[in-house]
Amino acid sequence: MVRSRQSPDGARAPVVTICGVAGHNRGDDAIALALVAGLRARVPDMQARVAMLRLGAILPAPGLTPFLAVRRRPVGLAALARSIAAADLVILGGGSVIQDKFGGGRVTGVLGYSWMVARLARLFGRALITAPIGVDALATAPARRIAAELLAPARAITVRDIRSLAEVTALLAGRAAPAPVLACDPAFAFAGAPPRRAGPVVLAPAFEGECDMRVAAIFARVAALAVARLDRDVVIVAMDERDAAAVEAVAAAVPASARARVSMVSPATLDATLTVLHGAAALIAMRLHAMILCYAAAPIACLSRTTKTDAFMADYAVPGTALHGADIETIAALLVEAVAQWPQRVTQAAILAERRALLDAYYDEAATLLVRATATRR
Secondary structure (H helix, E strand, C coil): CCCCCCCCCCCCCCEEEEEEEECCEHHHHHHHHHHHHHHHCCCCCCEEEEEECCCCCCCCECCEEEEECCCCCHHHHHHHHHHHHCCCEEEECCEEEECCCCCCCCCCHHHHHHHHHHHHHHHCCCEEEECCEEECCCCCHHHHHHHHHHHCCCCECEECCHHHHHHHHHHCCCCCCCCCEECCCHHHHHCCCCCCCCCCEEEECCCCCCCHHHHHHHHHHHHHHHHHHHCCCEEEECCEHHHHHHHHHHHHHCCHHHHCCEEEECCCCHHHHHHHHCCCCEEEECCHHHHHHHCCCCCEEEEECCHHHHHHHHHHCCCEEECCCCCHHHHHHHHHHHCCCCCCHHHHHHHHHHHHHHHHHHHHHHHHHHHHHHHHHC
16 A cells, blocks of 8 residues: 655645546546545545536545536636645546547637646646546547647556557657556446346436437337336436436336336436446446446446447447447347346456456556655645
């Protein structure tokens, strides 16, 4: 265990500021809380500040201070700057913080947020590392330059999957930067719960303004088939609270013959989410972190429309299909059939053990950097 130095007069505790996108999506909350737990296991006196897009999902606790980091509001930008200035170590991520889906400049979107975090860390002279992050294929040359610009000064760059490793390696080619390292998403700390074969089938759709009618139709059909073919109750979970109305509409669209066995839930906290997912007999999902939190605990099938879920299926031996891979009836039947048995169970347990070992190595290095940075500032 790496321990921070303690002086006879009671030197201050190390401070880490985690700048991800927690607040709306329970998967992002899981990442932040896993990062805190992983570091605190190695640096017990650590104080953590966690950036939030909305307060309430992660509550204050001893050694844990959530803060609102809505940077388009002066109070949010000031809170972000204060928390980075107060840190010994700044962690960017996790999640897909290198992406240009919602903007590819230094101001807008997730990429703009990441650039701001890196810029503030450099301005205040604070050590910056990434969490094990997702790195998307960026659509424009300016976005690629900005991503390389914000990542290159980091003390350590860690990614969560093989595709992200290839993307970040290409982004940083020819630049003086740390060699990227592969680990896994921090939320895998919550995976591997004891199987619950008597539970319901849990569905976790994703609604992001793209093909939402098709998504709703597929999951309504999946729910009906899970009741008919697997003789299971079905719970549809909104992993992102902004999906709650759409998920409720999916439940309402299930045919009357099955509707009495279908319910929906929009958990407000990670603990409530884990209660749902760890009680599942099977999971059919689009949401990446529903699959991560349920991994190696139940059979999983993935309906994919993004590179991150494509990568998850390839890296973690998860069956599934693309959103537009076939007609709705064929896709629904394939997904239900994929969770009727669990032939990947042993393989998935081995993969989980291997990736958690990589995650342990990440925390060991991060803890060493935190203690070293704290000693330098004293």
